[in-house]
Amino acid sequence: MSPVSDSYGKKGLVSARHRVTMAKLALETSDWIRVDPWESEQDTWTETVKVLRHHYNEALRAFQSKKEFTRNKHPTESSTGNSLSCQQPVLPELKLLCGADFLQTFKTPNLWKEEDIEEIVGKFGLVCISRVGSDPSQFIQESDLLSKFQHNIFLVREWIQNEVSATQIRSALCRGLSVKYLIPDSVIAYIAQHNIYTAESERRNEGHLLQPLRLQNTTINPLRD
Amino acid sequence: MRNRIPVILLACGSFNPITNMHMRLFELARDHLHQTGRYQVIEGIMSPVSDSYGKKGLVSARHRVTMAKLALETSDWIRVDPWESEQDTWTETVKVLRHHYNEALRAFQSKKEFTRNKHPTESSTGNSLSCQQPVLPELKLLCGADFLQTFKTPNLWKEEDIEEIVGKFGLVCISRVGSDPSQFIQESDLLSKFQHNIFLTTVSWDGDKLLCVQNGEKEGRGWTQWIEGDEMHLEIRVCGVTCKQVFKKVQ
Numbered sequence: 453m454s455p456v457s458d459s460y461g462k463k464g465l466v467s468a469r470h471r472v473t474m475a476k477l478a479l480e481t482s483d484w485i486r487v488d489p490w491e492s493e494q495d496t497w498t499e500t501v502k503v504l505r506h507h508y509n510e511a512l513r514a515f516q517s518k519k520e521f522t523r524n525k526h527p528t529e530s531s532t533g534n535s536l537s538c539q540q541p542v543l544p545e546l547k548l549l550c551g552a553d554f555l556q557t558f559k560t561p562n563l564w565k566e567e568d569i570e571e572i573v574g575k576f577g578l579v580c581i582s583r584v585g586s587d588p589s590q591f592i593q594e595s596d597l598l599s600k601f602q603h604n605i606f607l608v609r610e611w612i613q614n615e616v617s618a619t620q621i622r623s624a625l626c627r628g629l630s631v632k633y634l635i636p637d638s639v640i641a642y643i644a645q646h647n648i649y650t651a652e653s654e655r656r657n658e659g660h661l662l663q664p665l666r667l668q669n670t671t672i673n674p675l676r677d
Numbered sequence: 678m679r680n681r682i683p684v685i686l687l688a689c690g691s692f693n694p695i696t697n698m699h700m701r702l703f704e705l706a707r708d709h710l711h712q713t714g715r716y717q718v719i720e721g722i723m724s725p726v727s728d729s730y731g732k733k734g735l736v737s738a739r740h741r742v743t744m745a746k747l748a749l750e751t752s753d754w755i756r757v758d759p760w761e762s763e764q765d766t767w768t769e770t771v772k773v774l775r776h777h778y779n780e781a782l783r784a785f786q787s788k789k790e791f792t793r794n795k796h797p798t799e800s801s802t803g804n805s806l807s808c809q810q811p812v813l814p815e816l817k818l819l820c821g822a823d824f825l826q827t828f829k830t831p832n833l834w835k836e837e838d839i840e841e842i843v844g845k846f847g848l849v850c851i852s853r854v855g856s857d858p859s860q861f862i863q864e865s866d867l868l869s870k871f872q873h874n875i876f877l878t879t880v881s882w883d884g885d886k887l888l889c890v891q892n893g894e895k896e897g898r899g900w901t902q903w904i905e906g907d908e909m910h911l912e913i914r915v916c917g918v919t920c921k922q923v924f925k926k927v928q
Contacts, residue, residue, distance in 0.1 A: 614698065614853075623887065627902070630704035633697040637751050651909065651926065658906070 453479070454491045454503055461497075461663045464622060464654045468492035470646065477638040497663035500548070501568040504576050508546045515541060547606075548572055552582040555591060558598065563664060569597055577604040584613055625649040681717035683814040684710055686849060687777055689761065689770055692725045693735055695745045699723070703755050706819050706849045709878040709891070719814060721755035724773055725762045738762035770818070771838040774846050778816045785811060817876075818842055822852035825861060828868065836867060843871040850877050859890070 455471045456462075465471075468489070475487040491503050498506075518541050555578070558564055572578065582588050588607060592598045598605065616634045624631050626649060631640060643649060686706055692699060703721040710716040725741045726732075735741075738759070745757040761773050768776075788811050825848070828834055842848065852858050858877055862868045868875065879890045886903040898915045909924040 620882075629708050632704050632752075633700045651904070654904070655907070 453485065453487045454507070455487065455489070457492050457494050457497055459495065459497045459663055461657045461660045461666070463657045463660070464619075465657060466648055466653050470642075470648050474639045474642055477642055478636045480638065499568065499664070501571050504546060504548060504572060508576070511544050511546055515543060545577060547577040547579050549579045549581070552580060552586050552588045555580050555588050555598075558595065559591075566597065570601075573598060573601040573604055577606070579606045579608060581608045581610050583610050583615060622649045622654060626651055626654060680812050682715060683719045683812055684716045685720045685722060685777070685781055685814055685816045686718060686819040687722045687724060687774060687816055688819040689724045689773055690726065691730070691732055691735055692723065692741050692745050693732070694741065695723070695748045700748065700752070700755065702819055702821065702851050703752075705851050705878065707754075709876065710849065713876075713891075716815075718754070721752075721819075722777060723749070723755060723757045724760070724777070725757065727762045727764050727767055729765065730767045769838065771841050774816060774818060774842060778846070781814050781816055785813060815847060817847040817849050819849045819851070822850060822858040822861075825850050825858050825868075828865065829861075839867055840871070843868060843874055847874040848876070850875060852877060852879050 453475050455468060455475060456465075458465065458468050472487055472489045472492055479485050479487060488507070490506060491498050522541065558569055580588055592602055592605060621631050621635060625643065686703060688699070688702060690699070703723075707718040707721070710718050723745055725738060725745060726735075728735065728738050742757055742759045742762055749755050749757060758777070760776060761768050792811065828839055850858055859879075862872055862875060862877075877891065881888055883901070886901050888899070888901050890899040897917055900911060900913045902912075903910050907926045911922050911924065913920045913922075
């Protein structure tokens with residue numbers, strides 16, 4: 453889980469420090485998902501493709517040292533390694549996990565560079581979770597670029613109808629309504645303890661353009677977030 | 678400040694297993710009742726049905742009760758009550774309500790006794806702050822809109838039971854965005870007679886505005902809330918009258 457840096461400029465975005473901590477608390481009971489603060493610690497907003505490249509390089513580095521370690525442990529094994537005690541580690545693939553709304557942003561004019569989409573979908577791959585009722589496969593077919601790489605786009609259907617949106621949670625918190633059982637108790641306690649979501653925090657970045665839109669030189673209508 | 682009426686919420690169901698949505702019913706109901714200004718929710722009771730209910734896929738009550746206990750560990754006001762699950766035969770909803778109401782009454786009586794014994798010289802009108810007369814609690818059935826719909830299944834309910842559930846106790850019905858139980862209530866003579874005691878809350882997003890429709894004692898009750906820059910706009914409606922207030926940020 454890679455929380456965006458504060459410089460993204462989204463309305464209501466609270467400090468990365470808090471967002472990373474809350475994610476850590478929420479993921480305490482997961483044995484395979486973790487938060488990585490690298491992106492949030494960058495001075496400026498980092499393009500998605502660059503975040504992918506960073507984490508892929510990290511994974512590659514880990515993979516190389518594991519391979520080194522294995523080879524050092526069993527120097528007499530051939531590199532085709534049929535022995536069970538010396539399994540050649542397989543190169544991992546890094547895929548971007550997203551919702552269908554993210555996929556839709558590919559068609560926003562001037563938001564994405566075509567070569568970035570190609571790299572994200574072609575080199576890495578996308579796992580796109582969609583909600584009941586929406587059908588991103590049609591959107592993929594309509595796009596030459598995306599249909600070229602559809603073997604690398606995995607569409608997964610979320611079968612539970614109730615979605616919890618962070619916007620609604622923030623709104624409920626500002627109005628003193630209960631969000632128990634919608635987000636983890638540890639996160640609720642943290643929010644209360646540090647008084648994170650208030651009417652004031654919601655006004656942050658109001659009227660500002662999102663950083664990725666600011667990078668473009670053409671005048672564009674700001675996205676409604 | 679006028680004393681709020683203490684309310685106990687009771688939810689009956691299979692809880693097979695208990696889910697976050699079940700627990701959300703309680704949280705939503707409590708927020709709603711508190712916002713009316715008239716009620717103070719003091720307790721939530723979850724009552725898993727007994728095994729003899731015979732529903733397909735129903736696992737043993739022992740497991741269902743234990744899972745509910747685990748789920749409610751972090752709640753300081755909702756608890757599981759195994760009474761209904763321990764009965765030999767299926768217990769009609771109205772009887773479960775009566776049972777829990779009698780229990781609440783018993784607790785209320787002993788609390789009143791205790792208070793009176795502590796301050797024997799206080800008059801029973803008790804104006805003293807140190808001797809507050811406890812107010813008789815109300816027990817309300819907490820349910821979803823689908824439960825309300827079951828009232829129209831032929832031969833499922835006895836009319837006098839619906840009267841007692843809705844008239845004597847009261848219903849707090851949580852519906853999801855998109856469904857509209859209020860229409861169903863209007864269509865039923867019996868239910869509309871007691872609609873003052875059926876509290877429905879429907880909250881939905883109307884663009885950027887939060888829209889709440891409250892169906893209960895008063896006609897056309899609800900509010901809409903939205904933010905404009907430094908201001909929060911609140912429009913409250915009841916009985917065809919609209920009040921609007923704009924809240925400015927405190928400097």
